[in-house]
Amino acid sequence: MQSEGAKPRELALLLALATVWGASYTFIKLGVESLSPVTLITARTLIAAVFLTGVMHMRGKALPHDAPTWRRFAV
DSSP, X not given: OOOSSOOHHHHHHHHHHHHHHHHHHHHXXXXXXXXXXXXXXXXXXXXXXXXXXXXXXXXXXXXXXXXXXXXXXXX
């Protein structure tokens, strides 16, 4: 059964999510002023890929090696 009040940990996680999500818009605004949109999109995608590859590595997962799976990713 759920308690009616939010737990402090849940509130802290929500605050952290709101901060990261809100800050991304500020960084995008600053980035577009100094970089082209395509360069900014490429940089954000590469940063996310590196981060997610690290998460996969920490969890003991590996990228697939077969061509059909990569074709599905491409589509």
